[in-house]
Amino acid sequence: MKTAYKPVVKLAAAAAAAFFAVSSIQVPVTALAYTKPAGSHVLTPIASGVTTYSNEKATLDASNVSEGYIMVKYTGSVGKIKVQITKSGSETYTYDLSSSGVYEVFPLSEGSGSYSVKVFENIQGNQYSQAFSQNVNATITNQFGPFLYPNQYVNFNAASAAVQTGASVAASATDQLEVVSNVYNYVINNVTYDTAKASSVQSGYLPNVDVVLAQKKGICFDYAALMTAMLRSQDIPTKLVVGYTGNLYHAWINVYLEGQGWVDNIIYFDGNSWKLMDPTFASSSGQSQEIMQYIGNGSNYRAKYSY
Template structure:
């Protein structure tokens, strides 16, 4: 993700160029193919967070694994240095996720989104320039209580509490909505119709940027990461599993959402329902293009999107 700043500068130009594109539309049906273990047959209720039950630490960092079965860890830097701190989380044989630990001395929450298995967690201190030294390392083995759980809780990338205004607006939008399809559609339509794309922010955003969902909500303006984080917070707070996905739209770094709807399955590349079929949809490009025909054709073509990380 080290090239994020430079790539994001091209998002504004790409969003404008997309209006000229005429990629073939593709309609996809319900993505219910993720028939997983029995533990995921029903949507779970979230559990109150625990702290201090299972902790691995040294003098420089601690990893609180008390909520491992819920799909997340809490990491704290205790080395006392005023330097940049990074956290790396790697599933054995899988993808490495690298984060900035932005609040030295405070706990931050990181999801384990690659499923059951053994994860290595490393904490690094900046020594000079772009050089880092390992401060702590530990391994944990996760067995999820339910496979949806990593996509139901707040974390560093989707940071909210039940007192957040974003959660309150999401609850208002979902009032009297009796099924998940209606809730997903209400949240999607509201964000797409009320938010505008922030080209200045896209051109100047720094590496390590994290959305503050209530700030984005108040401004009703943001980059793709902001759109995705706000929608994800609203839907997770309604107990709808939602993945904030980071990857590429064409050659441009981008963010979108995948949503799980009970009885339907995972709906990839975000959400759109035309009254009969679910289609691949990206809320940022849809809003930017005012739902123009060329934009709708672009975002419904799965070949335009490559997933890299899910949070």
């Protein structure tokens, strides 16, 4: 079969004009008791080989679906590869897949259920042929796993400069909200918006959090990935969310706070700069009237994918 694809999310300069909106607090079924790690705590994805599916073109390691991730590697000879991951009844997540033969990590962001995993090889232009297909049933026992482990979009490890910096930045914090605040303040004070990169970024771009940290500049996708990596390494479940603000694609951050549940868009963009919202919603006095009106209109922000 041949399948035509639309380009993967492109975060261009025009996106800087969009708002990052604040939505409601969602309380999950299971609570999480938070203890700040000594330094940092990085979960490491493992392709253990206990449960695998393969053919001559690709291998899927589903050994750790209970932790909320799968690992896929391409073993064929074509240079341009896509992988699609679809939970029954949910959005299809399309990723570029490296031709290096090395496993890459993909979150099961939509929770427990039946997932279809398909690998496609490029034939020409935007035409692809299916090279691998497998259905996987996932019972995710660690509901926060997809948003604590590193993955292709939020790629880090224990040796990452982003993790080490995150530990230093969070050292003075006494609770989750202070960790979020410290990370937010560090990133916005040390990373500038790269307008040249935003105007030239290509489809399929993946953030490198350590490069962003070293160069001290990036696009909104870079900001979101860097902050997400830092927060996850502090044991704070964090979603890098891609969706629409108005008619533009953008990225923002949701975090899970003990006693409150998931707080959507805790770090958002107001059209000019990054902002940290008041997640308690105890008072709206700290928010501008314009922002509060924008928040009240749910059509202004629509999450599409969570990584």
